[in-house]
Amino acid sequence: MRRALFITIVILIALPAIAQETAQETAPETITPDQLWTAMLHGNQQFVAGKITYDHLKEERKLFREHQLPPITVLACSDSRVPPELVFNQSLGALFVIRTAGNVADEFGLGSIEYAIANGYTKLIVVLGHENCGAVTASLGGGDPGTSSLKALATRIRSSFIGIPYDPKDAANVRKAVEANTRASAAQLLAGSALIRDAVATGKVKIMTAYYDLDEGNVKNVD
Numbered sequence: 001m002r003r004a005l006f007i008t009i010v011i012l013i014a015l016p017a018i019a020q021e022t023a024q025e026t027a028p029e030t031i032t033p034d035q036l037w038t039a040m041l042h043g044n045q046q047f048v049a050g051k052i053t054y055d056h057l058k059e060e061r062k063l064f065r066e067h068q069l070p071p072i073t074v075l076a077c078s079d080s081r082v083p084p085e086l087v088f089n090q091s092l093g094a095l096f097v098i099r100t101a102g103n104v105a106d107e108f109g110l111g112s113i114e115y116a117i118a119n120g121y122t123k124l125i126v127v128l129g130h131e132n133c134g135a136v137t138a139s140l141g142g143g144d145p146g147t148s149s150l151k152a153l154a155t156r157i158r159s160s161f162i163g164i165p166y167d168p169k170d171a172a173n174v175r176k177a178v179e180a181n182t183r184a185s186a187a188q189l190l191a192g193s194a195l196i197r198d199a200v201a202t203g204k205v206k207i208m209t210a211y212y213d214l215d216e217g218n219v220k221n222v223d
Contacts, residue, residue, distance in 0.1 A: 033124040033206035036072055040126065041219065043089030048217040052089040060092040070096040073116050075185060076128040077103045077135065082212055084128065087219060096121055102135030102157050103128060104185050105192070114195045122205055125189065125196075129182035129222065130212035136178050140168040160184030175211075179222045182209045 046052050073096045074084040084090070084097050096116045098109045105113065116122040129136075138145070139157040160180045167173045186209050190197045199205040209222040 031071070031123070033208075036124045037126075037206075037208055040072065040088045040090070040124075044087060044217070044219045046089045047087055052086065054091055057092065064093045068093055068121070070094055070116070070121050072096070072124045072126060073098070073113055073122045074126045074128055075099075075103050075105055075109065075113070075189070076126075077101060077130055077133055079130060079134065081214060082128070082130045084126075087128075087212060087217070101153060102133060102139070102181060102185075104153070104156050104181070105189060107192075110189065110193050110196070113189065114193055117195060117199050117205060122199075125186075125205060125207045127182055127186045127189070127207065127209045128212060128219070129178045129185075129210070131178070131214040132174065133178050133181075136181050137168045137174055140164075140166050140174065140177055142166040157181050179209075179211060182211065182222050185209075 043052075070093060072090075072094060074088075075098050076082060076084050078099045078101045084095055084099075088095070096112075098105065098112045100106070100109060113122070113125065135153065136157055139154040140161070145151050145154055160183070161177055162180070164177050164180060165173060186207050189207065190200060196205070200207060210219050211222050212219050
């Protein structure tokens with residue numbers, strides 16, 4: 001009973017679009033990944049319009065002091081221009097965020113996502129790429145970076161460049177590479193983790209891939 005109440009509070013406070021559209025008629029446990037994604041896109045449109053507000057932070061800090069149950073995990077790039085909480089207009093308690101350059105997940109990123117699933121948090125995983133990603137653009141340059149860690153990152157990203165030329169000066173080519181890397185990052189979550197794979201196969205969790213436009217602030221699905 002307490003868990004159900006807590007889920008309801010998370011939905012009402014952290015995901016207001018879901019609350020308006022479904023909370024009156026749907027049990028919290030049956031909120032679907034697609035409904036969560038709709039709420040995320042609604043929040044993004046508020047961000048695009050410049051109408052985001054965080055005026056309940058004091059109450060939220062108290063609410064989430066002892067517990068969390070974020071229904072959405074976001075694997076995003078570390079780029080300072082793409083903070084998921086702002087991009088999707090979500091406050092405390094809504095998002096479980098993993099950020100690395102190029103939005104790729106190593107074993108620690110996989111472990112973080114597994115933690116969120118194993119604890120019953122996550123229903124939706126969003127892999128978020130973005131326009132002019134520096135890590136992807138640098139990887140398109142073709143040269144090896146100066147450290148072993150950077151080389152490992154570039155090698156991972158380049159593994160998605162099937163049929164994409166090494167040309168970082170062509171904006172259309174960079175976008176293709178970003179989208180390809182985003183899709184590959186989602187596929188690597190499945191390939192690298194039996195726990196994630198099983199959660200997706202059983203319908204417990206859904207993975208969405210998305211692309212963020214720096215100019216307009218819009219988020220769109222990557223097919």
